[in-house]
Amino acid sequence: MYHFTALVTCLAILFYFFTSIQVSKARAAFGIKVPATSGNPDFERMFRVQMNTLEWMPIFLPSLWLFAVYISDAVAAGLGVVWIAGRILYLIGYSEAAAKRGRGFGIQASAAIILWVGALGAIAWRLIHG
Incomplete structure (x- = not known):
């Protein structure tokens, strides 16, 4: 069973839902009517976070789940938490200024790349040595 990875998946979905709510709040705060996606820089940055x-x-x-299946549920979940933390830092930084999004972006991108490379490597290993 992959309980840790399932929990992290739910947390990632919750974070995405949170960003959706933040965009709705920003629309109301800055008077941006649907379907517009521009008109106020603060709104536009929040929209880009989402x-x-x-x-x-x-x-x-998919990288999270493949890593969990082929390598480790706990390690995948740990990297998934790092990805979510990176997304949170991205949201905090980007909501202040576009120039402040880099650290969070780098953290989440690194976690995703590690998950993908790990999964791909483990799959290839099993195909060759299986």
């Missing part, structure tokens, strides 16, 4: 998170989910989630 969209960038969405853009990374198809990279992160």
Whole structure:
């Protein structure tokens, strides 16, 4: 069973839901009517946090699960927590200024890349040595 990875998956989805709520709040605060996605820099940065998170989910989630299956549930979950922490730092930094998003982005990208490379390596290893 992959209880830790399942829990981290739920936390990642919760974080994405949180970013959706933040965009809704920003729309109301800055008077940005649907379907507009521009008009106020503060809104636009929050919108990009949500969209960038969405853009990374198809990279992160399969990599997380493949790593859990082929290597370790606990290690995958730990890296998943690092990914979420990076996304949180990205949100905090980017909501202040675009120039402050780099550290969080780097952390989450590194975690996702480690998960993907680890999963790919483990799959290849099993194919060759299986």
